[in-house]
Amino acid sequence: MANLKGKAGQKKKPGDFKRPKRKVGRKVTPSNVTNASITSRRINITEQSVLQDKTGAAVTHRNQTLQDILSKMSHYNAHVRRDALFALKELVGLHGMTLVTNVGIVVERVLQAMMDDEAVVREACVGAWKGCLGSLTSTKSESVLEPFTSLIAVYFCSGLTHIKAGVREDALEHIDALLDLPVCANLLARCLSADQCGQLLENLKDLVSPKQTTVQVKNSYSLLAERNKAKQAQLQTQVLKGRFFAVAAAHKFLRALAFQAPSASTSSSTVASVPSHPASGTVLLFPAPQFVGWSPTPASAVQNAAATVSAASWATKAVTLLRALLALWMEAHDESANLSQEALMHMVLIADCATMLVHEASAHIDSPTMKAFQSAFFEDFPKASPDPLRIDISTLHHWNALNLAMAQFGCECLRTGAALPGVNLDEMIAAFLAAELKELQADKESSTIAHSASSMKTRLDILLLLLERQPHPALLASFTALYTAAAPQSAMFRTCTSFVLQYLTPTLNAAPGTLLEWDLILTWMQQMGNFLQLPHAEAHHDATLAKVFRVCIAILKRLPAAYHASPALASWLSRVMAFFTETTETNWVGSMSPSTQIEAASCLYHLPSFPSEFLKTLALCCKSPCVSVDAKSFLVDIVATHEGRFERGALLSFYLSTLFAPTNQGIAAQVCRVLTWMSLGASLSSILAPILSKQSVDDHALPLVLAYVACLRSSTIVFRKAGQELEKRPVPDVLRAQVTSVFAHVLTAPAPTSLLLPQVVDGLLYCNGAFVDLASHFFRAQSLVDALGLLREARLRPLVLLYKVELQAFLADVDVTTADANVVRQIRNELQLITKDMT
Template sequence: MANLKGGKAGQKKKPGDFKRPKRKVGRKVTPSNVTNASITSRRINITEQSVLQDKTGAAVTHRNQTLQDILSKMSHYNAHVRRDALFALKELVGLHGMTLVTNVGIVVERVLQAMMDDEAVVREACVGAWKSCLGSLTLTKSESVLEPFTSLIAVYFCSGLTHIKAGVREDALEHIDALLDLPVCANLLARCLSADQCGQLLENLKDLVSPKQTTVQVKNSYSLLAERNKAKQAQLQTQVLKGRFFAVAAAHKFLRALAAQTPSTTLPAATSASVPSHAASGTILLFPAPQFVGWSPTPASAVQNANTTASAASWANKAVTLLRALLALWMEAHDERANLSQEALMHMVLIADCATMLVREASAYIDGPTMKAFQSAFFEDFPKASPDPLRIDIATLHHWNALNLAMAQFGVECLRTGAALPGVNLDEMIAMFLAAELKELQADKESSTIAHSASSMKTRLDILLLLLERQPHPSLLDSFTSLYKAAAPQSAMFRTCTAFVLQYLTPTLNAAPSTPLEWDLILTWMEQLGHFLQLPHAEAHHDATLAKVFRVCIAILKRLPESSHASPALASWLSRVMAFFTETTETNWVGSMSPLTQIEAASCLYHLPSFPPAFLKTLALCCKSPGVSIDAKSFLVDIVAKHEARFERGALLSFYLSTLFAPTNQAIAAQVCRVLTWMSLGASLSSILAPILSKQSLDDHALPLVLAYVACLRSSTIVFRKAGQELEKRPVPDVLRAQVTSVFAHVLTAPAPTSLLLPQVVDGLLYCNGAFVDLASHFFSAQSLTDALGLFREARLRPLVLLYKIELQALVADVDEATADANVVRQIRNELQLITKDVA
């Protein structure tokens, strides 16, 4: 079609240079000379990165995050942010432990809230953060800061264990297990929770152990389809069984923590049946007063109110209901037609241990059918064994052995508490089992069917102790003694056997004096205790065990009959004791013990029936060692002084002098010198000690040397002392005169600290006043008139000035006034006149 208007087709018009304003009716026209002053702006908010902030001095992570930053992100809507916050908290606690101590309240609350998070990744990170927090508090020994929050922790634990989601319940159990894995935290929780809280927590654990869970399970279509598949259904059942086993392990740790709050009521009997056994207390897992927490009323329940008693009974009933759940799990796990796995055997041992603790502490609340079912399950075919022992390994065999030990311990607890039902002779059955165990251990130390661990051996000996409480078993004690003698001193079995001997002998030796004792057996054990003395420190409580060893040995020595004094076992033990008091770096010795243990060891020597020839020589070297405490050395000196009639005089003096002049024994120098005086040797002591004292350096041994001379002067005065005379002239023995005068003059003229020995010098001058005039003559002959004047002015020596007035006046008259200080001479004369005038 032709373009009739001309120009290019479709060409747009270009805008003009000036826009023509459009005016509308009713609107005011803005003047052209007016400027619009309004401003319009827009802002973009960008969050400042934490790594760019200045947080000098604050506790931060490697990403410069403080605790406040981390806690604010723990409530973020994004699950990954919450997870990263828990990771950051774990890092912060590891780097700055004190930050957790000062903010433990808010941290614990936020972590426990995250424990029940809907997202599994958050709960998994929360487990790691919880373990890190508990580990940090334990490492810094600040776990006590959790005490005000134990009730809050228990509430969250119970809430998590009863959550509608199975994953939350499993992760809550992980948190509980992490806390109970640390003994200090487990004991803190058991000590601070009330009876109702403990009962509620244990009841919730019971629900997880039970075969039919009472809580609601949320299932989606995928899980329903999976259950229809038999293979996947069997796999789910296996996972459920593992979860129930894990709940048993947590319950076992919790019960063990509760039991640790109450001292054991087990009291071993003596070797003879005539030693009475005390009845077991009825108190069960009692907590510190004034708060009462327990499984049964205390003996003083009359003073408890009705609410407390009802709470204790309710708590006991809740705890006992766990037995039924444990029994159901036991019957489900124990399949007689197939070999059990090691994991199943381990948890069956825990089931038996839990049942043992419940029987020990709450036997009065257990009904007869439950006890009958347990005894039937445990002891119908006791001891139990694998149905196919040829196809299992040694480790599994050892787990079977541990299971039999756990069941035997359950049986003896039933016997001890009176919960055993008639029809089965548990005492004989368990005794036969234990005898076979000890016999096999003695015959073959590398037996494949018997566990040799220290914990297994301790369980056997605990069973033996409970059996001996009921009645004597001489054959079992003989088997144990043979095993004890065959054990190597460095082995863990030897230490475990030693702990049993100490636990058994402590009440046995405290029985009535008329109680007959098996001295041959006791002396054999005592010989083994001698081997224990020289063992190195392999345990943290080695000092405490050594103190128990010495206390038991003292009790044995006190009651040991004279007919056993020459026993070879006693002689062997005594040789080990002497070796224990000999300083060496190869074995343990008394100097490496704590001061209290050293005193226990020294007190054992007091009760020795005889002393070997090298006894004093060994003790002399011991007293010279700086590793032995001064209190123990003082005790040893007293012991030797008490039994001095058993030793030769020369050996005694050698022991005393070596102890006196040891560099670290100045604190007991006065005691040693008193003992030297009590020997009543008279002037002979001066003759004996003079050659030895003359070789000692006054600069190095000022105090012991002065005290030794004073002791010699005091001993010599016994010769001159007469009845009815208060003061007489007592000359110094000739062998000591020059030495005493020289030493005393040095003390009086020397500066501090030597001059501080003036009171001791004055004591020596009073004991043997002849030394006074000898000392005065020495000062006058040396022209030390100032020192002589100070000697005369000593208040305690004025009676001696009067006694030797004539001799002193003669000394003053012989003074050369041409060379002497006339003022000092005049003061000396005036001093003599004043003393004479005062007496007149």
């Protein structure tokens, strides 16, 4: 049988010549004809982003721009989305202004990635979110987030209520990252409405509450990650830690809201105004009243019903958070007898959150909730570890911080009237605080109580709240002993000073008939004098110094005369004089801001007595270039107001040293006016002539001219009489040569010295004898052009008429052979015209 398969599988060999196939009805193309038609096809090749020319653009180390990164954030692959978030973090760290100009789209994409299904993407999103916020704060551009705060709040609420537990936890991470930055937290609290704040607190409450539905939705990436994870801790401990983390976020948010409303006068009012201070007779001005409130929405004069409902709904949601905090407190407290430091720290946060909520929403809290809180806090107050010998010092300090937080909650209940009968919270908290202050005073290295500045501030806040209700002399005495024993360089001393300023500000503004403990106040005032010598250890040191001076002014204005010679006031005055002395070892007024320098100068106005070295100290202060011109002007006015308390020689020395200081040209006219107001007459010329003759007109042209004008004005006061016409007033002999030389130099010198012509004319009008002396000088020196300019001054025409005879005599004595005949003719015509016009 034939192998047909083999024959069929053989390949045909191509022939040498291709045989054309001819078809019927088609014309055969000649072999010598060329086909000129062209056929093309389009091929699209995608260009890689790394090969593009991106010179001048903001890129990462992988040459990725913001547009490249944003396009990859919506990729279907989770690892690509994760890498895009890593690249975004790098880009905003390298090029902060790129984020500022594209903040809207970046914030929206990042918040969308916050609720991604994959945990690896959400973890990268937390880092990118922190990087964006850090970039905005480092460039001081956090305000660009203000239009997007509502969008941020919506995404936060959506993330906190997500069905997946991992998304809720990562959303809380984003909220905590934003609230960790004070400027961003304050921006969020300021821009959100009351409803939005309440909604966010309500969603945080769901995470704090022990009853919450948890749905575990796993995917391939989470399952893959679980294989490499170590053994998980117990589920109950994880849930408790998550709830504690939610409490920490709620605490930061409540603190930011409280920062928008520092104080409230009553629990029923949500808006409080700063009381306006009565007008005083000094130049010290108090700030204008400002309105503050818990809600960032500005309060109008007439609140409508919708605003009332909004505030009520916010308060209702805040109260629900209070119940969740109570449940978490009871669960954490019953969990173990020996609480860990972490548990104690979060219990302190629970107490702080409860305090802030009671401060703002006490009218909406029901009695059972308040009773439960007071029972939980004050049944065995102060609380302590059941076995204090087996715990370390740090844990003891956390127990102490917990007691302070509970005491602050009790004071807030007393202030708002939310305290329930049956428990005397006032006495209980006062006894606890007295024991704390006594232990601090007896042993500064005590291990049972915390010595940090924050703990001390909390104690003093509690003391201030107790003093608002009723006086506690024993507590004030214990505080005063602690204040005087504290080292000026310590943080406790600064904290005590802040308390004194806060306590004395409303006390000294009370009615004039109010009895004050002046011995105690002067002791505090002496310590405030020590505060003046402290270096700049804080960013708000200038603001604190301004408050110190304001409080000292209020004390000096109301201080009885019997205490003017007290040793405490003398010690404070010595510190004030040291504060106005330039030195490199301690703080002084020249290192302060210009506004604080004026506050310090205003304090000197109210001094009951001035020490012997007062003017010498102020003279050195006024010569320093570090002190502002406004502060120097104020000091000159203060000395002029109290000139009767100083010797005349010391006064003149102070004025002249201030006048000829290189940086005091701005107050030269003021000093010369004060010299004239001393009413020394012609004796001022005799006193100042030797001093003024030693000054160089090239270096001190303005103060020298003004000083001579002051002398001329003072010497002519004796010639003036009511209704008397213009008469010839000669220059004092001791000044004649000096005045003529200086005035002639000013009139003949180029700019800017020649710009002092108006001041020279003033001096010539005050004492017209200087005019004829100056004209005689020009004619004798053959300076006919300068003489002509003097005659043509419009304000001096009455003097030209008064001294017409003398001027004609000067002109007649001119040597016509050497003088310019044209100028002589102009001078003669000028005299004739002035005489004709004036007659």
